[in-house]
Every structure is written in C-alpha cells, then in structure tokens.
Amino acid sequence: MSPRLAGTGDDQADAQFDLRFVHYMTGGRAVSQNPYWDIIEPFVTEHDGRRVVNGGRAKGSARLAFAQMLLQAAYAYAIPAPETIDWVREFCGSRPIVELGAGRGYWAAQLADSVLTVDAYDSEPPDKVGNASFARVAGQVDTWFPVGDLEDFAARAQPADYVLFLCWPPGWGDAMSSEALKVFEDAGGERLIYIGEPRGGNTGNDAFFDALSERWTLDSVDSNFVSWWTDAGRPAHAVQHGRTGRVPACRQGTVRR
Numbered sequence: 371m372s373p374r375l376a377g378t379g380d381d382q383a384d385a386q387f388d389l390r391f392v393h394y395m396t397g398g399r400a401v402s403q404n405p406y407w408d409i410i411e412p413f414v415t416e417h418d419g420r421r422v423v424n425g426g427r428a429k430g431s432a433r434l435a436f437a438q439m440l441l442q443a444a445y446a447y448a449i450p451a452p453e454t455i456d457w458v459r460e461f462c463g464s465r466p467i468v469e470l471g472a473g474r475g476y477w478a479a480q481l482a483d484s485v486l487t488v489d490a491y492d493s494e495p496p497d498k499v500g501n502a503s504f505a506r507v508a509g510q511v512d513t514w515f516p517v518g519d520l521e522d523f524a525a526r527a528q529p530a531d532y533v534l535f536l537c538w539p540p541g542w543g544d545a546m547s548s549e550a551l552k553v554f555e556d557a558g559g560e561r562l563i564y565i566g567e568p569r570g571g572n573t574g575n576d577a578f579f580d581a582l583s584e585r586w587t588l589d590s591v592d593s594n595f596v597s598w599w600t601d602a603g604r605p606a607h608a609v610q611h612g613r614t615g616r617v618p619a620c621r622q623g624t625v626r627r
C-alpha cells in the first residue's frame with residue numbers, strides 16, 4: 371500500500387493489513403475463496419450499531435480509502451461478509467438467483483460457493499468488453515464467475531422464477547435499477563434482494579425506490595451487513611423484498627406493513 375498516505379495510527383495493524391492485501395490480491399482463488407473478506411475482516415468494527423470497515427477509527431484513514439478503491443475495482447463494490455451470504459441463502463432456499471449488474475461476478479461466485487444456483491449478467495461483462503468500474507489488470511482475473519451479457523439476460527429473464535439480485539446498481543439517475551425491476555415485475559417476479567445505499571445515495575434511482583415503496587414489502591434487513599466507513603452519511607444495507615400481497619416464505623427479521 372502507499373506508505374505516504376496516513377494510516378489508522380496503529381502501525382502494526384496497518385502493516386498486517388498491507389501483508390494480507392498483497393498476499394490475497396496476488397494469490398487469487400488458490401489462497402482463498404473470499405479474499406476480499408479475508409483482507410478486510412480484522413478491520414471491521416462496530417460503530418453506531420453497524421458493522422463497518424474502518425480499522426477501529428471512526429474516520430478510517432487515507433490509506434484505507436485508497437485500499438477501498440483498489441478492492442472495489444478488483445472484487446466488488448459491496449462487501450460479501452459470510453453472514454450476509456448466509457442471510458441470502460436463508461431467503462432464497464432452493465430458488466435460483468439471477469444477478470443483473472454483476473460486475474466481475476464476485477458476489478455470484480460467493481453465492482454459488484454457498485450452494486445457491488446463480489446466473490449473473492452485466493451490460494459490460496469485464497472479461498468481454500471494457501467496463502469503466504472493472505478494468506483489466508495484469509495478474510488479476512477479469513471475472514470470478516461466468517457473467518453473461520444483456521442478450522443472455524433477455525433469454526433468461528422469463529419466466530421470473532428466480533430471486534432478482536441487484537447489488538450496487540448504478541445511481542445518479544441511471545434507470546438500470548427501475549427498468550430491471552419493471553421487467554421482473556412484468557414477468558411475475560416475487561422476490562428481490564437489493565444491496566446498496568438507501569434512496570438519495572449512489573445506488574438505484576428514484577423510480578426504483580418509488581416502485582419498492584408502492585408495490586413491494588420489506589421482509590428482512592441484514593443486521594450483519596458490513597459497509598465501508600465512507601458510507602457513513604447514507605450507510606449501505608442489504609434488504610429483501612417480496613411483492614406486496616404474496617405470502618412470504620421467510621419471515622426472518624420481518625418488517626411488514
């Protein structure tokens with residue numbers, strides 16, 4: 371890591387973080403199935419009742435912010451903590467998952483390792499075309515799981531007999547999340563997992579959040595979700611929704627209207 375950037379103030383912890391970073395980033399799957407988590411786990415602390423990667427300091431550090439940028443580009447934007455993967459597995463049961471906007475397919479790989487059936491798609495699969503969020507880097511794999519393109523997705527989208535998984539869909543007014551939800555609703559989809567920031571943040575658009583509040587019921591919030599401390603203003607979360615009116619299969623931590 372960059373020693374010129376300020377660390378957390380705990381030199382030993384920072385040095386160990388750097389060691390893990392090099393070890394797991396260069397070792398790939400040969401050293402871990404979830405290197406992202408193995409790198410950051412010792413830097414996860416409880417803050418304001420949430421699990422946050424901050425190295426024990428409410429304000430993190432400049433060096434950790436740099437690491438965050440590299441890790442998100444190498445693996446995924448949201449953090450697949452093992453507890454969150456378990457929470458997804460409980461919700462899905464035997465239902466398959468279809469992930470749209472999968473990026474490198476890192477979450478899809480974690481879910482598949484957890485014996486879930488997953489199909490992953492992205493408009494720009496990083497191993498096939500340039501993806502601004504997931505550039506090709508020598509020594510790193512382009513994808514962790516097969517990621518199909520939108521043509522592949524169109525062939526899979528119906529019938530919607532799956533759980534739609536949207537993890538960090540684009541924000542800033544991009545209609546991807548609301549359009550994906552509309553296609554899913556029109557095809558009869560009934561279960562959705564959304565991981566990202568709440569309305570007004572960097573993920574999802576207003577039409578997506580409007581649709582959720584109008585036609586979907588919040589079934590569960592992952593109380594173990596781990597976010598980066600940089601999300602402090604609008605902490606990211608993982609939520610499960612079901613179509614309003616259906617009988618939920620799983621009421622773990624359920625909040626219903």
Ligand SMILES: C[S@@+](CC[C@H](N)C(=O)[O-])C[C@H]1O[C@@H](n2cnc3c(N)ncnc32)[C@H](O)[C@@H]1O
Nearest residue numbers: 446447448471472473492493494537538540546
């Ligand atoms: C912020 S990244 C998140 C990727 C991944 N889910 C993660 O958590 O790391 C958003 C992804 O959505 C993809 N995307 C953008 N518009 C899309 C669309 N209309 N259909 C499918 N994927 C799209 C981008 O190519 C990008 O890989």
